[in-house]
Amino acid sequence: AQRVTQPEKLLSVFKGAPVELKCNYSYSGSPELFWYVQYSRQRLQLLLRHISRESIKGFTADLNKGETSFHLKKPFAQEEDSAMYYCALDGGATNKLIFGTGTLLAVQP
Amino acid sequence: DVKVTQSSRYLVKRTGEKVFLECVQDMDHENMFWYRQDPGLGLRLIYFSYDVKMKEKGDIPEGYSVSREKKERFSLILESASTNQTSMYLCASNSRGDRASEAFFGQGTRLTVV
Numbered sequence: 001a002q003r004v005t006q007p008e009k010l011l012s013v014f015k016g017a018p019v020e021l022k023c024n025y026s027y028s029g030s031p032e033l034f035w036y037v038q039y040s041r042q043r044l045q046l047l048l049r050h051i052s053r054e055s056i057k058g059f060t061a062d063l064n065k066g067e068t069s070f071h072l073k074k075p076f077a078q079e080e081d082s083a084m085y086y087c088a089l090d091g092g093a094t095n096k097l098i099f100g101t102g103t104l105l106a107v108q109p
Numbered sequence: 110d111v112k113v114t115q116s117s118r119y120l121v122k123r124t125g126e127k128v129f130l131e132c133v134q135d136m137d138h139e140n141m142f143w144y145r146q147d148p149g150l151g152l153r154l155i156y157f158s159y160d161v162k163m164k165e166k167g168d169i170p171e172g173y174s175v176s177r178e179k180k181e182r183f184s185l186i187l188e189s190a191s192t193n194q195t196s197m198y199l200c201a202s203n204s205r206g207d208r209a210s211e212a213f214f215g216q217g218t219r220l221t222v223v
Contacts, residue, residue: 006151009149043214043217096165099151099153101149101151102151
């Protein structure tokens with residue numbers, strides 16, 4: 001079965017501290033993974049996708065097939081990073097998108 | 110440059126009413142999705158459509174149906190609204206075939222069933 005697990009409902013850090021948002025997935029094939037972000041009173045939007053291997057707003061995520069993980073990292077958190085973050089899996093020929101339960105990141109000043 | 114538009118931002122309906130939530134996208138995307146977003150439960154897929162008149166059940170289809178008569182429009186129908194369907198509903202679309210295709214979301218419809 002396709003599944004995305006985000007174990008933390010809330011992650012609270014201080015400004016300047018490192019951030020790691022955890023994501024694990026279950027998928028039998030070769031997955032495509034994404035991180036989406038929802039800032040307060042804004043639409044859900046794409047943050048980054050693993051295939052791009054890029055850094056967006058200082059965030060990076062590496063696909064680890066051995067551990068079936070796609071953790072989101074940033075070395076120095078900023079207050080404007082406070083948002084809800086969702087990990088998502090695109091599996092199958094029809095591109096159905098499956099989301100995790102989300103992690104609320106709160107960056108304290 | 111709004112790309113996915115949901116017909117209502119807020120809706121209040123009575124128990125037992127038939128409710129229609131409409132979603133329109135202007136990107137010629139094959140795929141459209143309906144999710145509900147609840148605190149602590151994340152985004153749960155209700156229904157998914159990969160082409161006109163084609164649909165696939167998601168994780169929580171009970172109590173819902175969908176309609177996709179035109180490529181750009183995807184409707185979510187609550188046949189007989191109940192209080193446990195009070196939630197934020199999100200519509201999204203993306204391209205089929207490109208497995209790294211970005212999904213675009215609507216602004217959400219907050220439905221309250223009283």
